[in-house]
Structures are given as C-alpha cells and as structure tokens.
Amino acid sequence: MLGPEGLSEMRHDWLDDFRQQCERNLQRSVAERMRYGFCYVYKPVLDDAPWRSFDSTAEYRKWCRENLPEYLGYGEPTELQKEILDAA
Secondary structure, eight states: OOOHHHHHHHHHHHHHHHHHHHHHHHTSOHHHHHHHSOOOOOOTTGGGSSOOOOSSHHHHHHHHHHHSOGGGSOSOOOHHHHHHHHHO
8 A cells, every 4th residue: 555655656657657758749740649549449330331411409409319329429328317407
C-alpha cells in the first residue's frame, strides 16, 4: 500500500511522463499529428452509405431510433437514463 509520499511521487512521475510526451508530440509535423491524432472506428449502418439527407431533425431522430444500434448512443434515453440525468 502506498503512503502519502508514494502517491505524491507517483503523481509527479505521471505528470513528468505526460509533459515529455507532449514535448515529443510537438516535434511532429502537423500532418503527422493529424494522422496519429484521430482513431477511426467503424460505425455500423452510419458508415455504410456515403451520405444521407433528412427533411427535418424529427425525421433524422426517427431514422436513428429505427436503424442504429443502441450502443452508438443516437437513440432516445431510456427511463433509467432520464432518471439519472434528472437527478444530476
């Protein structure tokens, strides 16, 4: 178990590592930072068509509810999620 000194040292080491990483990344070109700064993740259904167009936000939301997997987060909140948001 770490005592207060150990936690302080661990935080310092983490912060020092973070600063060094930032300094290394600033030495990269903008093109390299753009290339390595984003992570592409395939999103089922959303990525399967080059584009989509909707006449209204309501139409878009209806399409999302009916077509997208819930884990992508584009649907309506569940009752539990609404309760949690209301309590916050």
